[in-house]
Amino acid sequence: MTSSTGTTRRTVLRRATAAAGALGVGLAGVPTAASAGQRERIRVAVLLYDGFTALDAVGPYEALCRVPGVRVVTVGRKAGPVRTDTGQLALGAERAMTDVPHADVLLIPGGGNRGTIATMNDPSVLAWVRRIHQHSTWTTSVYTGALVLGSAGLLRGVPATTYWASRPYLAETFGAVVTPGRFVESGKIITAAGVSAGIDLGLHLAARLSDDEVGRAMQLAIEYDPEPPFDTGSPEKADEATRQLALKLVADAAAP
Numbered sequence: 213m214t215s216s217t218g219t220t221r222r223t224v225l226r227r228a229t230a231a232a233g234a235l236g237v238g239l240a241g242v243p244t245a246a247s248a249g250q251r252e253r254i255r256v257a258v259l260l261y262d263g264f265t266a267l268d269a270v271g272p273y274e275a276l277c278r279v280p281g282v283r284v285v286t287v288g289r290k291a292g293p294v295r296t297d298t299g300q301l302a303l304g305a306e307r308a309m310t311d312v313p314h315a316d317v318l319l320i321p322g323g324g325n326r327g328t329i330a331t332m333n334d335p336s337v338l339a340w341v342r343r344i345h346q347h348s349t350w351t352t353s354v355y356t357g358a359l360v361l362g363s364a365g366l367l368r369g370v371p372a373t374t375y376w377a378s379r380p381y382l383a384e385t386f387g388a389v390v391t392p393g394r395f396v397e398s399g400k401i402i403t404a405a406g407v408s409a410g411i412d413l414g415l416h417l418a419a420r421l422s423d424d425e426v427g428r429a430m431q432l433a434i435e436y437d438p439e440p441p442f443d444t445g446s447p448e449k450a451d452e453a454t455r456q457l458a459l460k461l462v463a464d465a466a467a468p
Contacts, residue, residue, distance in 0.1 A: 254316045254317070255315045256283065256315065256319060256417075257319065258284060258285070258286050259287050259318070259321065259337070260287065261294065261323065262294060262295055262327055263295070263296070263331075264327055265322050265324070265354075265407055266296045267410065268323070268354040269286070269319070270303075271408065271414055272352075272411070272413055272414035272417070273286075275413075275415045275417070275436075276414050276430075278430065278433060279418045279426060285307055287305055287306070288309070289308065289309060291304075291306060291307055297323045297467065298467055315348055316348060316349045316350075317350045317421070318344045318345060318348050318350070318351045318352065319353070320341065320354070320357035320360045321355065322354055322355025322357040324462070324463075325466065328357075331360050332360055332362075333363070341361070341366075342365070342366070345366060351400055352402040353374075353402075354403075354406075354407070354409065355405070355409075356374060357403075358373065358388070359386070361403070367387065367401070368386060368387035368388070370389060371388075371391040372396055372398065374403060375405065376447040393405070394413075395413045397416075415427055
């Protein structure tokens, strides 16, 4: 972003940081990515598959990618661009699954029906998920990504959440103990509810991978202070007509 005066976004952020330092509230006490370079970096592997939902991956990425010592890696069946559920956006998978044998954190985003169902039934993906889970510190999901974890056999008897319309399927098909919440932590498995709940999960992980001070700072860094114009953000708050319209809008936007 460049204004008519030639001021860039980077310049604005540098000036703000300098001003904070002049006021005695700089970040000198917080290790930066550069100062953390001597330490082993924590690898967060975010699986991208054809038909995933963009914010499921990007929300946690934004909450985690600046945490000192953390390295977020996007992973696909192969390296290269991967289309989202609408088919109108692609994100790049940095590594192929075969090149990522382990990770400290595994994150599985959700997606539209086509992408989620195909991934749930892909033996190579499920085998990779189980392999990463064996040695991960946390295995996590957002939205219908919980169905992929369930299909991999990781949620039977485990308290978990998912997209509101998928809760019965998660319980009946995979034996998960459906539990309300923006995210639910059960041992090393953390599942988040629908789409935007991935940001909450990301900030929780930011604190777990560092400390609460960094978690709070990351919430401010991404200015996550939601004040939505409507109070229909959960099925318990929405009427039946709104719930049906929400499902229709999601289905109609899905790429064939």
